[in-house]
Amino acid sequence: MAPTTSETTISNPTSTSSTLQDITNHTLDPERGAPGSKKELINLLRGWPSPSLLSPSILQSATKALLSDPSLFVPALQYGPDPGYQPLREELAAWLGQQYSTSTKSDEICITGGASQGLACVLASFTDPSYTQTVWASAPCYYLACPIFEDAGFGPGRIKAVPEDQQGGIDIDLLESMLQKHEAQHQHQPSHRNVPERKNADPYRKHYRHVVYLVSTCSNPSGTTMSLEKRKRLVETARKHDVLVVSDDVYDFLQWPISSDASAPPSSELGALLPRLSDIDLSLPPSEAATSSGKWFGNAISNGSFSKLLGPGLRTGWVHGTPDFIMGLSQTGATRSGGAGSQFAAALLAEVMKAGELGRHLQEAVRPGLQRRHRLITETIKHELGELGVTVAAQDGGRFGGYFVWLTLPGGLDGKAVAQKARQDEELIVAEGEMFEVRGDEAGARFKGNIRLSFSWEEEHKMEEGVKRLGRVLRGLLGEKC
Ligand SMILES: Cc1ncc(COP(=O)(O)O)c(C=O)c1O
Known part of the structure; x- marks a missing residue:
């Protein structure tokens, strides 16, 4: 129609x-x-x-390096591994570890076709609308995320706005009370419990009961950044209620100091970054609700992208999460048929990163x-x-x-x-x-x-x-x- x-x-x-x-x-x-x-x-x-x-010149040099060496261009032009082009996973692990001052390993990273496609794959693999109750979206919300939730079965009535508070970022007290109220209302309703799941999660994936979606740093559209304390509280809440927190972290590396003195000389230093919600989750012992069949899927992931760093036309990004989550994400049907999206662009980006050109x-x-x-x-x-x-x-x-x-x-x-x-x-x-x-x-x-x-x-x-x-x-x- x-x-x-x-x-x-x-x-x-x-x-x-x-x-x-x-x-x-x-x-x-x-x-x-x-x-x-x-x-x-x-x-x-x-x-x-x-x-x-x-910066076309950066991509020009990387393309030349890539296309003049068969050991690079043959895999770049072939189908690739499910979790993505391994040299890019390794480059990203080292670079992200440096940026966030944390240890990031390559098995915590899955290459995607950008943050939008990453979100669609996460929902395809880790939610089932017959089991997953609600998507709780921080409001005001990145407006193009909503159609992705609708495509995954979370249309009207299945997606709820949770406003940002005065401190910046999602209001966690309100989220907590909305989750509690929802669970109290629905725990005895057979239509929401014990319904056979329509999707098959085993053996590599699990379905979460709730999803929280937000942009925790430099939010689109409000520009707010969530404090460390609030990040920790959000992870705690997620662990209590079997929530998967998806944070679109596409602006993390685009921050600068501001001053009320308009004549102060500009400084483009990035400064110390707040940890990703996924870093906080990974630093804690595995949570019970996010463990299934001996695997720990975690309660928070970071959805990253090269779009705002080097150009959206590259359509390449990454998800950071626990190794079991990453393995599960790589088993999304459309990814298994040919490997992670953007194989050629991923190989090109690995060359850019190897040359130190991204930073x-x-x-x-x-x-x-x-x-x-x-x-x-x-x-x-x-x-x-x-x-x-x-x-x-x-x-x-x-x-x-x-x-x-x-x-x-x-x-x-x-x-x-x-x-x-x-x-x-x-x-x-x-x-x-x-x-x-x-x-x-x-x-x-x-x-x-x-x-x-x-x-x-x-x-x-x-x-x-x-x-x-x-x-x-x-x-x-x-x-x-x-
Ligand atoms: C919050 C947010 N998420 C995702 C995207 C899209 O990212 P990508 O180009 O990697 O799909 C944007 C682009 O504006 C955005 O602002």
């Missing part, structure tokens, strides 16, 4: 006729505005790296570029929108990172109305807060008074101009309300 209009039409920011796919897939030419418009379109929705943050690229190009852009957008927002009462989330912890700033609108303005007017009057695309509500949980947290701006995509002068245009839109709407 053809999808209905409401499923495909973007209910937001852009125009009444353009679809989300138009924008994200580039079929709506971003360089051109509406017919007849004299203005250049500015897209502050798009979470892509600016072309200036890509160099992040240090010399990506972090300084994003840091400069973040400073520029923050100052422009303060200058252009501050007096209108717009506020920016998560800017006071001494560090910031990722691709986005999350704004709260003044005077009860509706983000959807702002996004529509921005597109119609100013050729400006912004993401309204409603996009980040957890789809399928109609009673969950609402974000009508927010918008998200990306500082990763547009060139710097266009970003500045975009914020000025947004100021005009807000002044217009606030004027209409008076």
Whole structure:
């Protein structure tokens, strides 16, 4: 059946006729505005790296090294092992261990086709909608995760929003009480207990009773990072309730110090990273609920990606978890037929890492570029929108990172109305807060008074101009309300 209009039409920011796919897939030419418009379109929705943050020369050298040596290019062009191209697993283990100051072993890493595909495989292998109760998603939520949960059988009623709290990151007290309430309500219902599972988990996998989904560092869209104390508490909660915590850790290496002194010289040092939730889980003795048939699957995994580090077109990432979880994940049906996704890209990335180019690229190009852009957008927002009462989330912890700033609108303005007017009057695309509500949980947290701006995509002068245009839109709407 053809999808209905409401499923495909973007209910937001852009125009009444353009679809989300138009924008994200580039079929709506971003360089051109509406017919007849004299203005250049500015897209502050798009979470892509600016072309200036890509480095083709690194990939050129790696391709040359890879394709001139048969011992490298033959395996690169063949089907590969289920858990992924072994040299990349080893390079990643060493590099991640250094970054997180922990010991990471190659059997704790499974190569994926990026974080999105990794999440789909995790759900395919470790959940069964006839047994797994609910996906608890931190809200506001990365909006493209919701369709992945729906595809896995967790649509309306099976996915619940758990709001972030004032400290940043998912509200753990609330999550704990929601889990307890759910279990109390459902433990005696035969329709939720003792139902034959439809999927076969044995011998390499297990099905979890719950899933928690979040972005624990530099969250998309709110930019918040969860403290160490909260990370430990989340792992504890997960262990109590047979939860698999999936953290999309795609922004961990894109952080920089921030200062209230705008004249302070920028420093692109990454600084000490907080441990991944998977590191905390692995550092503890195996939990009973996550042990099955003598295997320890663990209660938390880290879903990593090269998309924001070297380019999303590479479609390559990794999952970090216990060795038994990694083995189980590698047994996902579609992976067994040919081996882990992105074999060629994985071989290329192994060459990039062997040459030390990943760390160099992040240090010399990506972090300084994003840091400069973040400073520029923050100052422009303060200058252009501050007096209108717009506020920016998560800017006071001494560090910031990722691709986005999350704004709260003044005077009860509706983000959807702002996004529509921005597109119609100013050729400006912004993401309204409603996009980040957890789809399928109609009673969950609402974000009508927010918008998200990306500082990763547009060139710097266009970003500045975009914020000025947004100021005009807000002044217009606030004027209409008076
Ligand atoms: C939180 C989050 N997870 C996953 C992704 C997608 O990652 P990948 O390109 O590796 O599929 C993004 C991209 O914007 C993201 O922000």
